[in-house]
Amino acid sequence: MERMTTEVASRLVKLSTKYGDFKVAKGYSVDEERKFTKRKHVSELWSSDKGIDFLNKANCRQILPCEIILDMDDNISEERLNIICDNLDEYGFSYKAYATGSKGYHIHIFEDELIKYSEKIRQRIRHYIISKHKCDGHMASGNVIIALEDMPHFKTGKVKTLVRQSR
Numbered sequence: 001m002e003r004m005t006t007e008v009a010s011r012l013v014k015l016s017t018k019y020g021d022f023k024v025a026k027g028y029s030v031d032e033e034r035k036f037t038k039r040k041h042v043s044e045l046w047s048s049d050k051g052i053d054f055l056n057k058a059n060c061r062q063i064l065p066c067e068i069i070l071d072m073d074d075n076i077s078e079e080r081l082n083i084i085c086d087n088l089d090e091y092g093f094s095y096k097a098y099a100t101g102s103k104g105y106h107i108h109i110f111e112d113e114l115i116k117y118s119e120k121i122r123q124r125i126r127h128y129i130i131s132k133h134k135c136d137g138h139m140a141s142g143n144v145i146i147a148l149e150d151m152p153h154f155k156t157g158k159v160k161t162l163v164r165q166s167r
Contacts, residue, residue, distance in 0.1 A: 006056045008055065008056055008058060008148070008151065009052055009055035009056045009058075012024060012042050012055055012058065012061065013042060013046055013055070015042075015061075015064065016042040016043060016046075019064045019065055019066050019067075019115065020064075020065050020115065021041050021042055021043045022041070022042060022061060022062040022063075022064060022065075023039035023040060023041055023042070023061070023062040023145075024039065024040060024042060024045070024054075024055065024058040024060065024061045024062070024148075025037050025038070025039045025040070025058065025060045025061075025145055026054075026057050026058055026059055026060065026154070027059055027060045027145070027147070027154030027155075028154050029154060029155050034154070034155065036060065036145065037054075039062070039145065040054060042055065058148065059147065059148050059151045059152065059153075059154050060145045060146060060147055060148055060154065061145065061146060061148050062142070062143065062144070062145055062146075063139070063141075063142055063143075063144050063146060064110075065114060065115045065119075065122065065142065066110055066111055066112050066113075066114045066115050067108055067109065067110055067111075067114070068108075068109040068111065068114070068125070068126045068129050068130065068139075069106055069107070069108055069109075069126075069130075069139040069144070069146060070084060070105075070106070070107035070109065070129070070130060070133050070135040070139070071104065071105075071106055071130075071135050071136035071138075071139045072084075072104040072105040072106075072107070072135055072136075073103050073104045073135075073136055074104075074134075074136075075134070076103065076104040076105065081097060081105050081107075081163070081164070082164070084107060084133050084135075085097055085107065085164050085166075087133070088107070088109065088166065089166060089167050093109050093111065093166060094109070094110045094111070094166045095107055095108060095109045095110065095165065095166045096108045096110075096149075096162055096164075096165045096166075097162070097163050097164040097165065098149060098160050098161060098162055098163060099160070099161050099163050100147055100153060100160050101147065101152065101153030101156050101157075101158035101159055101160045101161070102147070102153045102155055102156055102158070105163070106146060106147075106160070107135075108149075109129070119142050122142060123140050123141060123142065124140075126139065126140040126141075127140040147160050148160065149162070150162070
């Protein structure tokens, strides 16, 4: 029997194949409290119909080994977003900036070279870049779960939408 996959499951599997395995979850709210299903590895989910069903419903993912997230939850403005993105363009970073569908913006920086380093070194590099841009330091950890791009945010139902990307 052929498994039914959605665009979400296919995108997650492609990311996992390209950058290495990571975990996904489904976030939801109960009485305005954030809750998450147990985090599961994409590689494990891909091997069963039940796992594919979980992937199809996932709306959160772990930060990729090649990724740095600048989370603008404080001092949020389109002007500040553009200043940060202009700076990233100046330094030649590849990025995509999203309105999260919640409070602020996420700027996803993709740097394939990060994969070559240990998690400890990646965390230091992330922390340096995040601090330089005065964004949320919690995003330096590789274990953080973020709202999935182009999907409704689990708290608000608003889609996490691309607003700018590298030139």
